[in-house]
Amino acid sequence: MPNLIRSLLFCSFLLVACSTSEDISPSNETDVRVEVDPNLFITDGLVGTITKVEKTLSNGTIATCYKITTTKKPSDHAMGPWCPNTINDDSSKGGVWFEKGNLYDVDGAFIKNLATFYNDAKWKLYTSDGNIQITNSKEACLAAARPNVDPQYQNYCVECQPSYFSNITITYYIPVKPIKLNGTVSIGGGGPNAGPVGVAFNGVNFDPPAPTQAILGAYTLAPMDDAGGHVNGVVGYHYHAATGKSKKIEQADGHAAMIGYAMDGFGLFELLDVKDKEPTDLDACRGHYDTVRGYHYHVAKPGTNSFIGCFHGAQGTVEVTGN
Numbered sequence: 001m002p003n004l005i006r007s008l009l010f011c012s013f014l015l016v017a018c019s020t021s022e023d024i025s026p027s028n029e030t031d032v033r034v035e036v037d038p039n040l041f042i043t044d045g046l047v048g049t050i051t052k053v054e055k056t057l058s059n060g061t062i063a064t065c066y067k068i069t070t071t072k073k074p075s076d077h078a079m080g081p082w083c084p085n086t087i088n089d090d091s092s093k094g095g096v097w098f099e100k101g102n103l104y105d106v107d108g109a110f111i112k113n114l115a116t117f118y119n120d121a122k123w124k125l126y127t128s129d130g131n132i133q134i135t136n137s138k139e140a141c142l143a144a145a146r147p148n149v150d151p152q153y154q155n156y157c158v159e160c161q162p163s164y165f166s167n168i169t170i171t172y173y174i175p176v177k178p179i180k181l182n183g184t185v186s187i188g189g190g191g192p193n194a195g196p197v198g199v200a201f202n203g204v205n206f207d208p209p210a211p212t213q214a215i216l217g218a219y220t221l222a223p224m225d226d227a228g229g230h231v232n233g234v235v236g237y238h239y240h241a242a243t244g245k246s247k248k249i250e251q252a253d254g255h256a257a258m259i260g261y262a263m264d265g266f267g268l269f270e271l272l273d274v275k276d277k278e279p280t281d282l283d284a285c286r287g288h289y290d291t292v293r294g295y296h297y298h299v300a301k302p303g304t305n306s307f308i309g310c311f312h313g314a315q316g317t318v319e320v321t322g323n
Contacts, residue, residue: 042075045202058316065174069172070203072204074204075202079231082224084111100303133157135153144158154220160231174261178266179265202247205239206238207238209240256274263311264313
């Protein structure tokens with residue numbers, strides 16, 4: 001894969017180990033640790049079958065992991081749209097954007113109002129006839145979706161189509177049984193442990209926070225679709241928000257539905273339970289424990305540009321191929 005593509009700013013496909021003294025509670029080794037269930041993944045998104053292999057985890061432990069290879073093409077919802085075409089388009093023609101914890105529809109009016117929204121008169125993503133400037137080719141996508149945005153694409157709505165990077169596959173190595181750490185591992189910032197936060201049941205990765213300040217600094221906008229996903233040249237289609245569009249596993253006891261697994265093998269669950277209540281006992285990683293699901297995470301609000309706060313377990317790795 002070309003180095004230029006690997007340097008794409010929109011990827012945010014990095015995490016860094018940062019141990020603390022915080023322990024998982026409860027920490028007794030007899031506590032319930034629920035194994036990853038490979039049967040929950042949608043087979044349409046898989047490349048081959050899910051197998052077991054021995055891999056080295058982030059803490060140096062060699063463990064049995066599930067090898068899960070996916071096409072990154074969700075079969076449970078459509079991808080897009082992202083950028084509306086004109087300042088008169090309604091929300092059905094565009095995606096969403098997050099700012100200060102809130103999620104906003106990227107319709108024509110939102111694009112037109114960016115100078116007021118960000119209190120900066122330099123924002124103007126549309127021409128005098130009301131047409132929005134959109135990166136409408138792979139070359140334009142790559143020129144805009146990088147740290148040093150090509151000057152000709154400043155004040156553009158950045159839209160990378162899945163067809164530009166259709167050959168990308170990703171292989172996740174996730175421990176079959178989560179291994180607890182004595183500390184926590186932070187998410188984002190770079191480092192040797194490159195990888196996503198986790199994976200949805202449709203095979204699409206939940207990524208670390210998008211670098212929104214760098215994106216906005218070039219007067220560009222890179223919306224996500226209504227499922228919380230967009231595309232780059234490193235990993236193809238991926239999520240930066242959980243909006244309830246992908247496969248979920250409802251829980252018999254009314255607990256929030258399960259939407260995937262974190263890279264340490266602990267379950268990822270929606271924010272709210274069937275009574276629209278958020279757990280009150282979440283730790284800094286957005287996790288807690290019960291005797292049905294063991295330790296598990298609840299993802300943050302879609303507008304926060306995050307899923308979980310940190311990892312409580314030793315993480316597996318990923319391999320990305322294609323494009």
